[in-house]
Amino acid sequence: MMHLHLTHRMIFIVLFYSLSFSAQNPRVLLHLVNAKLSKAKTYSVDVEIKVDLPYITLQPIQSKLYVKDHKRFKLDTKRIAVLPKQGFLQFNTLLTDSIHYTALFQAFEIIKSVKTVVINVIPNSDTGDVILAKLWIDAINQVVVKTQITTKSSGTVKTEYQYGSQTAYGLPDKIEFLVDVKKFKIPKALSADINTSGTAKTQKKTGVIQVLLKNYAININVNDSFFNSDKKN
Amino acid sequence: MNHAKKIVEVKHLVKYYGKFCAVSDVSFDVYENDVFGFLGPNGAGKSTTLRMLLSLIKPTHGTIALFEKSLSDHRSAILSKVGCIVEKPDFYKYLSAQKNLEVFARISGIGISKTKIAELLEFVGLQGRANDKVSGFSHGMKQRLGIAQTLLHDPDLIILDEPTTGLDPQGIIDVRNLILQLKHEKRKTVILSSHILSEIERIANRMIIINKGKTVVQGNVADLVSSSALIVTFNLTPVDKALEVLQHSNFSACKTLVNNASLTLQTHADAIAQINAMFCSNDIQVSGIEVKRQLEDYFLQQVQSYAN
Amino acid sequence: MLIKCIYNELLKIAYKPRSYIGIAGIIIINAIILFAMKVDGSFYISLVTGQFEQTLAFEGGILNGNLVAFISIQMLIIHVPLLIAFVTGDLISGESAMGTIRLLLTKPVSRSTILWSKFFASAIYTLAVILCLAFMSLTLGKILFGAGDLIVLKFDGLVVFQEQDINWRFLCGFSLAFLSLITVATLALTLSCYSENSIGPIVATMGIILVFTIIGSMDVPVFDRIRPFLFTTHMAAWRYFFDTPLQTKAILHSIFILTSHCVVLLGIAFYKFNRNDILS
Numbered sequence: 095m096m097h098l099h100l101t102h103r104m105i106f107i108v109l110f111y112s113l114s115f116s117a118q119n120p121r122v123l124l125h126l127v128n129a130k131l132s133k134a135k136t137y138s139v140d141v142e143i144k145v146d147l148p149y150i151t152l153q154p155i156q157s158k159l160y161v162k163d164h165k166r167f168k169l170d171t172k173r174i175a176v177l178p179k180q181g182f183l184q185f186n187t188l189l190t191d192s193i194h195y196t197a198l199f200q201a202f203e204i205i206k207s208v209k210t211v212v213i214n215v216i217p218n219s220d221t222g223d224v225i226l227a228k229l230w231i232d233a234i235n236q237v238v239v240k241t242q243i244t245t246k247s248s249g250t251v252k253t254e255y256q257y258g259s260q261t262a263y264g265l266p267d268k269i270e271f272l273v274d275v276k277k278f279k280i281p282k283a284l285s286a287d288i289n290t291s292g293t294a295k296t297q298k299k300t301g302v303i304q305v306l307l308k309n310y311a312i313n314i315n316v317n318d319s320f321f322n323s324d325k326k327n
Numbered sequence: 328m329n330h331a332k333k334i335v336e337v338k339h340l341v342k343y344y345g346k347f348c349a350v351s352d353v354s355f356d357v358y359e360n361d362v363f364g365f366l367g368p369n370g371a372g373k374s375t376t377l378r379m380l381l382s383l384i385k386p387t388h389g390t391i392a393l394f395e396k397s398l399s400d401h402r403s404a405i406l407s408k409v410g411c412i413v414e415k416p417d418f419y420k421y422l423s424a425q426k427n428l429e430v431f432a433r434i435s436g437i438g439i440s441k442t443k444i445a446e447l448l449e450f451v452g453l454q455g456r457a458n459d460k461v462s463g464f465s466h467g468m469k470q471r472l473g474i475a476q477t478l479l480h481d482p483d484l485i486i487l488d489e490p491t492t493g494l495d496p497q498g499i500i501d502v503r504n505l506i507l508q509l510k511h512e513k514r515k516t517v518i519l520s521s522h523i524l525s526e527i528e529r530i531a532n533r534m535i536i537i538n539k540g541k542t543v544v545q546g547n548v549a550d551l552v553s554s555s556a557l558i559v560t561f562n563l564t565p566v567d568k569a570l571e572v573l574q575h576s577n578f579s580a581c582k583t584l585v586n587n588a589s590l591t592l593q594t595h596a597d598a599i600a601q602i603n604a605m606f607c608s609n610d611i612q613v614s615g616i617e618v619k620r621q622l623e624d625y626f627l628q629q630v631q632s633y634a635n
Numbered sequence: 636m637l638i639k640c641i642y643n644e645l646l647k648i649a650y651k652p653r654s655y656i657g658i659a660g661i662i663i664i665n666a667i668i669l670f671a672m673k674v675d676g677s678f679y680i681s682l683v684t685g686q687f688e689q690t691l692a693f694e695g696g697i698l699n700g701n702l703v704a705f706i707s708i709q710m711l712i713i714h715v716p717l718l719i720a721f722v723t724g725d726l727i728s729g730e731s732a733m734g735t736i737r738l739l740l741t742k743p744v745s746r747s748t749i750l751w752s753k754f755f756a757s758a759i760y761t762l763a764v765i766l767c768l769a770f771m772s773l774t775l776g777k778i779l780f781g782a783g784d785l786i787v788l789k790f791d792g793l794v795v796f797q798e799q800d801i802n803w804r805f806l807c808g809f810s811l812a813f814l815s816l817i818t819v820a821t822l823a824l825t826l827s828c829y830s831e832n833s834i835g836p837i838v839a840t841m842g843i844i845l846v847f848t849i850i851g852s853m854d855v856p857v858f859d860r861i862r863p864f865l866f867t868t869h870m871a872a873w874r875y876f877f878d879t880p881l882q883t884k885a886i887l888h889s890i891f892i893l894t895s896h897c898v899v900l901l902g903i904a905f906y907k908f909n910r911n912d913i914l915s
Contacts (some may be wrong), residue, residue: 114745122790140690147691148792149687149791149793150687150691150792150793150794150795151792151793151795151879152793152794152795153795153797153800155695155797156694169694169695171694171695172695172696172699172781172782172783172784172798173695173696173783173784173797173798174693174694174695174697174784174786174795175693175694175695176687176691176692176693177691178690178691178692179688179689179690179691179692179696247689248689248690249689249690251690256649267803273691274690274692275690291642344912378912378913378914381738381740382742383737383741383912383913384912384913384914385910385912402743402745403743403744403745404743405743406741406742406743407743409741411741412739413737413738414734414737415734416738417733417734417735417737417738418646418735418738419650419733419735420733421650421651421652422646422647426646426650429646430643430646431738431742433639433643434639434643434739434742434744435742435743436743438743450648460647476738511685516788547750598662604736
């Protein structure tokens with residue numbers, strides 16, 4: 095019994111110090127997360143995209159998403175889909191670029207019963223698009239649970255990730271984007287309405303884009319040329 | 328009393344355009360196989376009357392019966408037996424002669440084959456222009472096409488409003504012969520309105536003269552003309568003595584026209600011999616007598632007398 | 636006899652050169668639109684999606700045959716009434732001007748039958764124009780750009796219609812556009828009964844459309860009462876089919892107004908045509 099008690103103590107101490115260590119060196123944690131993600135260089139996944147945004151009416155669509163090296167992605171569909179402009183790969187740059195960004199430990203936070211390390215990622219200069227990024231990392235599983243990225247062009251986008259079948263590769267089963275829509279303005283001259291005067295009714299200022307991912311195919315072979323075609327046409 | 332079948336019966340026809348009276352109480356009858364002349368000066372109401380016969384214009388008052396049926400109640404049945412040219416014949420300029428006839432044949436009430444149309448075009452001398460657009464036709468060619476259109480459905484009554492207008496002399500003769508052929512060979516009834524009065528005299532057996540929308544006179548051409556005064560020209564010398572003799576005779580009231588060597592007067596046929604004998608007994612040398620029985624004079628006379 | 640008369644009227648329309656001006660106009664304008672979209676379609680799309688693209692990225696085939704067809708219809712539906720009036724306004728007044736009305740009305744066919752035949756012929760011509768528009772915009776558009784979802788910008792936002800949800804909307808939209816053009820054709824035909832030259836009814840028809848459109852677009856309270864009853868207010872009613880949820884009540888109201896206009900105008904035309912004295 096004393097042996098077991100000692101083992102528990104050792105584990106606690108190791109965890110405590112590893113967490114503390116990580117807290118003191120957030121860049122290490124980010125690298126660990128990145129290392130996990132790097133196991134899946136190229137993958138495809140079936141996605142269902144549901145949009146609940148003010149000013150936009152769009153039915154859920156099913157498609158196939160291809161990702162290569164966590165830098166390039168393509169939604170293989172003729173259907174019209176809406177994603178945040180930042181995409182969902184932006185935080186990958188923040189994970190690996192230690193030259194242009196500085197990672198700082200902020201705090202610990204519990205999100206849905208998961209203890210996360212909150213890391214602020216700050217650009218070293220103000221010339222880039224990113225103003226500030228905040229990452230909530232599950233240190234135990236070494237996955238990103240939540241991000242909040244503020245950019246000059248798109249404002250603030252909060253993203254939440256849920257994991258399941260592909261936690262080993264750091265690939266989520268569900269992503270929810272909370273999008274800031276304050277900037278939407280409708281060009282009335284182009285609108286296809288009849289006999290309608292007046293302004294649009296007041297809408298909420300944020301919206302949600304939910305992406306469900308399943309049936310991952312990990313480390314498939316996809317040519318670079320596949321990602322080169324014009325997405326809109 | 329005409330015992331032939333009455334094809335057209337017009338009674339007390341009146342047409343007002345607002346306050347203006349275009350036709351005032353016109354009545355006439357047309358019998359089977361008549362060539363009925365419709366005469367009158369410009370603006371007399373001829374075209375208005377004919378258009379009322381064809382239901383192009385609605386009468387203000389009066390009745391029109393064709394083939395013993397009321398026009399207002401049996402319009403379609405009646406018009407299926409009527410062929411007409413109203414004013415100048417107009418066709419669809421962008422269609423060929425053949426196509427024009429096909430268009431009108433299709434709605435003429437009976438089936439008319441393309442062969443029949445071709446025969447008609449040959450009949451009026453347009454067989455070589457059947458596929459040419461009417462926009463390139465001369466007035467005479469359109470007139471002939473109009474006659475072909477009139478005969479498309481073999482009508483029993485043919486109404487021709489100024490059919491020889493714009494035709495050359497040969498064309499006029501052709502139309503005259505056609506009308507006579509329709510009357511005598513095909514037993515058709517023809518109503519013919521014309522300003523060429525000599526044509527009416529030659530073709531029509533019955534006629535009506537209207538003026539200012541009113542009937543001036545109507546009846547058989549022969550009777551009407553024979554009941555009128557003759558225009559008699561006596562070629563004689565000395566003219567002044569002859570005039571003096573005339574003025575002291577029973578014929579002093581006759582209208583007289585004096586020329587250098589002739590005396591023209593209006594009188595009746597049975598007076599010619601008496602006048603001639605009177606001149607001869609007064610030592611007036613009569614070298615010649617010319618008698619004219621002209622419908623034109625009659626027409627002008629009737630119109631002027633009506634106007635007076 | 637009505638069928639024969641309709642056949643005659645269609646024959647006359649088919650042989651008149653002016654009948655093809657409208658069709659040619661639609662073909663040419665559509666070809667220009669297709670060319671412009673092929674060359675610069677992304678620019679037009681950026682006008683539509685640009686305001687959203689600061690925050691959002693649009694994936695998939697936005698530029699497709701359905702979008703091009705929608706653009707074509709929006710642009711052309713203003714011009715097509717003129718093309719319709721150009722032909723239908725001439726149906727009676729043209730005959731009066733040419734003098735053929737005299738011959739036509741001495742045939743054993745009632746005036747009502749003749750007028751019905753002209754109305755049906757104008758309806759068939761209008762249908763031909765709409766089908767030409769549909770073919771040029773939809774069919775050629777899909778051949779050139781493929782099919783796909785349709786993105787429609789409305790005054791209160793963007794609506795994306797799924798591909799399988801579009802064809803019936805276009806069918807219904809074209810049908811309602813056909814009804815609105817029939818109303819224009821009926822107006823031109825009615826005015827044609829009052830004129831003995833071709834230009835008058837055409838100009839009058841366009842003048843009425845212009846004036847009513849101006850009244851309909853002016854945000855003045857005094858016109859609020861009459862605006863819902865003007866046929867021009869409902870000429871773009873086909874757009875209701877590109878709305879979600881579907882505005883069934885508005886669609887039915889538009890159908891009622893347009894149909895009522897046709898009935899009233901036809902009544903006036905029949906009254907006038909049957910009473911007219913043919914003096915030309």
